[in-house]
Amino acid sequence: MNEINQNSTRAHKANEAFKTRMNRQAILSFGVCVHCGMCTESCHYYLATKDPKMAPAYKADRVRKLYKKYFDWTGKLLPKWVGGGELENEEDLKELMDITFGSCTMCRRCSFNCPMGVDKALLMRTGRSILYEQGIAPQGVIDVAKDQWETGNQMGVSEEEYLETIEWLNEELQMELDDPIAEIPMDKPNCNIVYAVNPREIKYAPQSLLAAAKIFYAAGESWTMSSKGWDNTNFGLFSGDNKLGAHMGNLVFDSVERLNGKMLVTSECGHGYRATAWESPNWTGRDLKFPIFNFLEIMVDYVKSGRIKLDPSLNPFKVTYHDPCNLGRSGGITEEPRYLLKQSVSMFQEMYPNRADNYCCTGGGGAMSMSEYSKRRLETAVVKANQLKETEANIVATACHNCVDGLTDLIKHYKLKMKVKLVGELVADALIIDKKFITPTFKAPEIEEKLILMVDDEVDILTYLSTLFNDNGFNTYTATNYENAMEFLTTQKPDLITLDLAMPGKNGLSIYKELKTNEEYKDIPVIFVTGVNPDNPGQLDHRKFIYEHSLPKPEGYIEKPVEKELLLKIVRKCVEVKVDNLN
Amino acid sequence: MDPHIISILKHEVHLIALFIMGTVYIGKIIWIMRFKPMVERTPSKGNKQKAIINSYLNIAMPWEMESTRKKWYVWTEFAIFHIGVAFAIIVSFIVSFGNESLIDKTIFQNFFMVLFPISFIITLIRLARRIFLPVNRIISHPDDYFSIILMCVWFFFASWFVYDLYNTLIMGIYLAITAFLIAYVPFSKMSHYILWPFSRYYFGKHFGHRGVYPKVRVQ
Ligand code: SF4
Ligand code: SF4
Numbered sequence: 001m002n003e004i005n006q007n008s009t010r011a012h013k014a015n016e017a018f019k020t021r022m023n024r025q026a027i028l029s030f031g032v033c034v035h036c037g038m039c040t041e042s043c044h045y046y047l048a049t050k051d052p053k054m055a056p057a058y059k060a061d062r063v064r065k066l067y068k069k070y071f072d073w074t075g076k077l078l079p080k081w082v083g084g085g086e087l088e089n090e091e092d093l094k095e096l097m098d099i100t101f102g103s104c105t106m107c108r109r110c111s112f113n114c115p116m117g118v119d120k121a122l123l124m125r126t127g128r129s130i131l132y133e134q135g136i137a138p139q140g141v142i143d144v145a146k147d148q149w150e151t152g153n154q155m156g157v158s159e160e161e162y163l164e165t166i167e168w169l170n171e172e173l174q175m176e177l178d179d180p181i182a183e184i185p186m187d188k189p190n191c192n193i194v195y196a197v198n199p200r201e202i203k204y205a206p207q208s209l210l211a212a213a214k215i216f217y218a219a220g221e222s223w224t225m226s227s228k229g230w231d232n233t234n235f236g237l238f239s240g241d242n243k244l245g246a247h248m249g250n251l252v253f254d255s256v257e258r259l260n261g262k263m264l265v266t267s268e269c270g271h272g273y274r275a276t277a278w279e280s281p282n283w284t285g286r287d288l289k290f291p292i293f294n295f296l297e298i299m300v301d302y303v304k305s306g307r308i309k310l311d312p313s314l315n316p317f318k319v320t321y322h323d324p325c326n327l328g329r330s331g332g333i334t335e336e337p338r339y340l341l342k343q344s345v346s347m348f349q350e351m352y353p354n355r356a357d358n359y360c361c362t363g364g365g366g367a368m369s370m371s372e373y374s375k376r377r378l379e380t381a382v383v384k385a386n387q388l389k390e391t392e393a394n395i396v397a398t399a400c401h402n403c404v405d406g407l408t409d410l411i412k413h414y415k416l417k418m419k420v421k422l423v424g425e426l427v428a429d430a431l432i433i434d435k436k437f438i439t440p441t442f443k444a445p446e447i448e449e450k451l452i453l454m455v456d457d458e459v460d461i462l463t464y465l466s467t468l469f470n471d472n473g474f475n476t477y478t479a480t481n482y483e484n485a486m487e488f489l490t491t492q493k494p495d496l497i498t499l500d501l502a503m504p505g506k507n508g509l510s511i512y513k514e515l516k517t518n519e520e521y522k523d524i525p526v527i528f529v530t531g532v533n534p535d536n537p538g539q540l541d542h543r544k545f546i547y548e549h550s551l552p553k554p555e556g557y558i559e560k561p562v563e564k565e566l567l568l569k570i571v572r573k574c575v576e577v578k579v580d581n582l583n
Numbered sequence: 584m585d586p587h588i589i590s591i592l593k594h595e596v597h598l599i600a601l602f603i604m605g606t607v608y609i610g611k612i613i614w615i616m617r618f619k620p621m622v623e624r625t626p627s628k629g630n631k632q633k634a635i636i637n638s639y640l641n642i643a644m645p646w647e648m649e650s651t652r653k654k655w656y657v658w659t660e661f662a663i664f665h666i667g668v669a670f671a672i673i674v675s676f677i678v679s680f681g682n683e684s685l686i687d688k689t690i691f692q693n694f695f696m697v698l699f700p701i702s703f704i705i706t707l708i709r710l711a712r713r714i715f716l717p718v719n720r721i722i723s724h725p726d727d728y729f730s731i732i733l734m735c736v737w738f739f740f741a742s743w744f745v746y747d748l749y750n751t752l753i754m755g756i757y758l759a760i761t762a763f764l765i766a767y768v769p770f771s772k773m774s775h776y777i778l779w780p781f782s783r784y785y786f787g788k789h790f791g792h793r794g795v796y797p798k799v800r801v802q
Contacts, residue, residue, distance in 0.1 A: 024620040025785050032778040035722045037712075038650040038657065052717040061722060073611075074726070074770045082772070083724035112798070113650035115642060115661075116779060117786030278793055281624040291626075332628050332794025356798045357649055 010134045011087040014096075017130040018066045029123055030067035032116045033057060039110035039120070044359050045103055048380040054103060056110035060120050062099045063127035093136050100127035101138050102373040105364035106238075107325040112356055121330075124365075129240025137239060139547045140369030145235045145244055152251050153231035155199035155553065163227060165202050168573050172206075173213050177433070184213045187259065188224035193298070194261035195225050196232035196252050196276065198269040198401045204557055205401065206569055211428035212267060215299060218433050219307040223265075229255035232266040234275035238366030242283050249280025256290055264292045268422045270324030270400035271364070274331050294327070296336040296399055299427055303343055310430040315345040319426065320393035322351060322407060323358040324400035337399050337423045344430035349391045359384050361398070363406020371544030381410035388416055399423045412531070412559065450575045451475045451492065455485045455511065456500035456529070461560070465498065465529070472568060474575075482506035486514075494524060495575050499554075501530040501542060509545045516551050525574040527556035529567070584755040592758040593679045600762035607769035611777055620785070627792045634791020638783045647798075660705045667702025668734070670695060671741045675761040683748045695745040703738035710735060730771050737764055 022030075035057055040046055045054040052058060061083060068075035068084030075084035087093060106121035114120075131137060132145075147156040157165075166184050173182045185191070193216075201209040216223045229251035236245025256264045266273045277292040302308040321341055327333040334355040341348045351358070362381040367373065388396055388411070396407055396418055407420045452474050454465050462478040469476045477494065479485035482505055485497075497515070501508035508530065515521040528542060546553060556570035645651040645658040674695060677685055686692045710731045713719045740757040747753055768774060790796035 022618055024615065024618040024781075025789070027615065027618050028778055028782040028785060032775050032782040034772055034775050035719070035724075035727050036657075036661075037716070037719045037722060038654065040718050041653070042650060046718075052721040055718045055722060057722040058718070081724065082726045111786075113648045115648070115651070116775060117638065117782040119786070119789075278623075278625060282621065285624070287624060329795060330793065334799055353649065355800065356795060357800070 008089060010136070011089055011093055014087050014093060014130045014134050014136075015066065015070075017133050018126070019070055021126050021129065022067075022071065025119065026122060026126060027067070027071060029117075029119045030064050031072065033060065033064065033114075033118050034116060035061075036115070039114045039118075042110045042113040044107075044109075044362065044383040045376075045380050048382045056104075056120050059099050059104055060118065060123045062096060063123050093131060093134070096127055097131055097136050097138070100124045100131065101141065101366075101370060102376060105325070105360045105362065105367050107360035107364050108329045109325070109357075109360065112329060125237075125240045127240075128238070129242075132239045132241055138366075138370035138372055140371055140543060141235065141239050141366055143547055144366075144369050145239050145241065148231070148233075148235055148244060148248055152229060152248075153199045154233050154235060155203045157199050157202050159227060162202055162230070165206065165573060166225065169206055169210055169213070172210055172569065172572075173217070176210070177214065177217060179217075182213075182217050184209070185224040187227050190260050191222045191224040192262045193221060193223040193265045194256045194259055194263070195223055195265050195267065195295075196230055196255070196272075197225070197267040198233050198272055199231050200401045200405075201267065203553070203555075204570070205404070206573060207566060208268065208401070208422050208425055210569075211422070211425045212295060214428045214431060215302065215308060215424065218431050219302045221307075224259060224261070226255035226259060228258075229253075232269055232272035232276050234272065234280065235366065236283065237271055237275045237279060238369075245275065245279060245283040246285075249276065249284045250286075252276060253280070253284065253286060253288060261290060263290050265295055265298055266292065267295050268399040268401065268424055270326035270331070270402060272401075273333070274326040278331065294331070294333055294336075294399075295424060296327075296333055296340065299340055299424065300336045303340065308427075309432040310344045310427065311432050312342075312344055312346045312430060314430045315426050317345060317394040318347045318349050318392065319345040319395045319397050319421075320349045320351045320388070320391040321354075321423075322361060322388075322396050322398040322403060323355055324398060324403045325358070325360050325364050327399060328354075328358055329356045333399070337397070340423050340427055341397055344427045345395075345397075349393050351387060351391050351396075353387075359387055361400075361403040361406035362410060363402050368402060368405050368409075369543065371541045371547065374541055374544070377406075378410060378413045381406075381413065385410050385414035385416060388418060389414075393418060395419050395421050395426075397421050397423050397426055408559065450495045451477065452571070452575075453477050453479065453485065453488060453494040453497045454529075455479045455481075455497065455503075455508065457481060457503040458500070461500070461529075465562075468564060468568070469571070474571070482511055485511060489521060493521075496571060497524055497526045498529045498571075499526055501528055509542060512542075512554065513545075513549055513551060525555035527558060527567075527570055527574065528554050529558050529560065529562060531560040584751040586751070589751050589755055589758075592755055592762065596762045597675070597679045597758065597765075600765040603766040604769055608777055611769060611774065615778075615781060623789075623792050625792075628794035629791045629796065631788055631791040634796040635784055635787035637797040638787025638791075639780075641783070660708065663698070664702055664705045664709075667698050667705070667738065670698060671702070671738065672761070672765075674741065674745070675758060678754065678758065683754065686745075687748055692745060692748070696742075699738055699742035699745055703735065703742050706731060706735040706738055726772050730773055733760070733764060733767070736760060 037057060039057060040055045043056045065083055065085040068082045069079045069086055072082055075082045079085055104124045106124050108121045111119045144154045148154050166186060170183045174180050197209055234245055234248040236248060266276050273294045281288055319341055321337055323334060362377050362384055367377050404420050411418050452469050454462055456462050457480050466476045477488055479488055499508045555574045558567050641647050645655055651658040713723045737760045740753060743753050744757045787796060
């Protein structure tokens, strides 16, 4: 009985919340749909499944029923006549969550194919917001939003870890540029640019921040990062929580004002740019005194003004470009990346359809953090996979970290022979500085006796990794299963563990759990080095596992086949930086 | 039909229906205006005016959207259907406030004799689509079915009427349905007439502001 009351209370609260969400644009998008079905075939969920319940208009109607019930004139009297209804119980809430979070990436492709101009993303976000307010959302969204509220960034990176990572990146930068004064400036006042990044760049993808630093260096830019308010991402956009949206916006805007920067530049992150440049000024209600740009726009300016020079022959690949939805359909950035790629790669191949007509990478709208929908996401990714395949490119470039993850996942799943790179990384690889080519080569740093424990059931992988690490000055120990690894740990404490996830017997995730819940081992940094089983992607979903067991995130994650240089970068970062390990 | 009834249908009923429609439309516009619009605080990146114009013209540019590019036949149906609606209403005005003889044996009568039956067939196709296509069925509510059936019956009698201008029974039915339609429109999905200009305006304004619209399309 109590449960029933609680159920109906949450549903009732969600209904009440809906009544407070209307503005003029919303009532028009809710009211104007004529149920013509013209938007149906623009949605990758429908195209991949042919399930009528995946049609955009059907999904929108599940939220629209509330509008019909509470706002539509006829619906107030005869709700059933016009498809009106309320949320009545927990089942209804669950269904709405499945639709708004699990069946729509808010990519707006359908909106651009609707003759009436219905903004489905607005409707879906409204649906998400009334659920989120009742604590109903995929666990990943709740956790990330919590991290943003508590730590100011979506990956819970502590200030210490952040600063030490930047310090380590400085050394890498100096080494690569062969210039002891090259640096990533921190908290430098009165710069031209304050650069805000996606925490993924601090945690898992330092190469993109390094690429940006090289480009700023080559352009002789006066720029800085901030020790506070440096995360350009914003889960307020995905959860529908405008308060979180404003909180994240305020953090970044405050940084620019504190440092007296002339402009704010967001790194290559689609939703980060959209949230920071377009939505946050509205959510915060602030009239900003500085302009906001995307890093792509800045790079174009450098090339056009001759501040940087590029040699496309340094990227001798066939490269295509994936337009992130938040840039192509919601941010007005489509030509800049194309211009840059044409200047920095030897062969650019357009993808069709493209620009505002492009298909979503399937990881948008926060989908990458919703492990409960991974299977559906990868199933619908067939549309994107076919589109990629047709380009016959070696590299798919994009300008969004979220898209990098989404595309990497689907490339693995559909066994495509392609790699994903950010536009800035390709530009950095094509840079000419003082007529000397900057090549992404690595010198072994002087590392004293750092010990790496490698756990993997594949002996050839272990051999490969040991050689790589030994050549680069590390000591190594190999273990082919759980028992070997634990036995070793009772005798020695390594500085780092690389862990395969899919292993017979006790798998990598169980080992990880054991390590991170044991006082003695929990501070040892762990890097997942793993391949995805394309036939069963959900089987070892580490994100889901980590959320479900409230474990800290690993210090690194890299997929097989291993990219040598990237792995070395992450390993160096972990052993050189004393990881705070509070996630 | 009794000439007296015809006269009431032509004048009083028609005017009452128009009055209801006008009143409800004005009420609806006031209602829409009472909701605050979301206002952008950022400087505009694109050309909003151009985007708004493009957003309106989108209706006449089937090549603009992938949906109408691929389903050109649906767009064609849409165009003919809406032209049919406009002229079927105009004919009712001519009959009510003028006289049916005004169109008798004119080129217009010939035009209507082609347009209305085609529109009638299109309503049948649209109804069939709603009933038989799973996606269209799942997104349809009673109002959707009722509206399309109403249009279907209306076009049927409009077609008959333009073939037989002096058949008072058919004229009476046609005028009665027209009056009902005019009064019912604002309460049904057909009220998209009133919402569409606003909706396309804000669509153009929003995406124009952010430099997304008009779309860059280089295929
Ligand atoms: S195309 Fe627009 S009007 Fe037609 S069903 Fe889709 S959302 Fe509704
Ligand atoms: S916004 Fe994108 S994912 Fe959502 S219904 Fe529309 S096309 Fe599908």
